[in-house]
Amino acid sequence: MLKKADGGRKLRPATAMVHRGTMRSGFGETSEALFLTQGFVYDSAEAAEARFKGEEPGFIYSRYANPTTRMFEERMMALEGAEDARATASGMAAVAAAMQCQVTAGDHVVAARALFGSCRYVVETVLARCGVACTLIDGRDLDAWRAAVRPETKVFFLESPTNPTLEVIDIAAVAEIAHAAGARLVVDNVFATPMQQRPLELGADVVVYSATKHIDGQGRCLGGIVLSSKNWIDEYLHDYFRHTGPSLSPFNAWTLLKGLETLPLRVAHQTRSAARIADFLIERQEIAKVLYPGRADHPDADVIVRQMSGGSTLLAFEVNGGKRAAFAFSNALEIILISNNLGDAKSLITHPATTTHKNLSPEARAELGISDGLLRLSVGLEDVEDLMEDLEGALTAVR
């Protein structure tokens, strides 16, 4: 039998991430059990009938829910302060499900244009094919949100801090505009992590994550999650999720559960290192600018003070000399790896203009501030002194 281990008391995040959601079997295992099973059996035909009618609690089929996956969902719910959640096979499965489940042909969506590339494809292309129109705006311009609203607007969508320029959007203000328009706000909170920004408390209706990033944090598996009120999940996501099958595998859920145990420690360490690196780079003549949400010179510093509890594990900076210099710098790094991923234990550097954002037109890139010299650095768990020596060496190479 599965026993819930938590007594229901309020736990601080570091404690919650070690204990919350654990359901112990009769064996009394210490670690969360991995239930690699597709289905479940019933004691009698009557029990199966009762389970299907929803009159008896329990699992039916792992596409709907699985004990290990549920433990991951409940641990995330505790962290986010959400009433319910559904874990998905990837971050994009979470975004696609969260958007598609609540719109029908004729509806309209407003989204901040600085979006992760695949998210932009979902709102611009996938939704359009289903007859849902989308208006892309500058998310930091509150008047642009107001001006984009139509009678049929159902959903607002944004990401903050944004990829790769780390712009920060005022979530509370956008939520207010959404609600005044009778729409709901969905926030992709990947860059902030649940440790640094809590969109539901700021008024968002739905939060989505790619758990592939900081939540795993060790580069092992893909995963995602959609968190919201019980009402929203029951009304919009529950049936959509069961019948379209974006479910997370129990094995990956188990990996992510173990990731959550160390999430608070990792994010705190990586943020401290990123802040030191930002201060170090800004002093260098080879660097034209540094964008770091923890610095007072960030363009959105006033919003950041109000809505985020920490800086970021990521920073963006522009190397003088354009693409040639950015490539020379990246190639000269010895510890920091060239990769488009983020939130990993290993520090990773990306040249957005030629990788993650190569599909945008040069005009669209310029609009987002993605110049040819821009690099995005995801700071890992290494000793920050080693990282700074590595960056120092690469700066010599571009001079």
Ligand SMILES: *Cc1c(COP(=O)(O)O)cnc(C)c1O
């Ligand atoms: C990575 C990422 C996603 C997509 O997540 P996957 O797990 O790769 O599918 C969505 N949004 C943001 C902001 C991301 O960084």
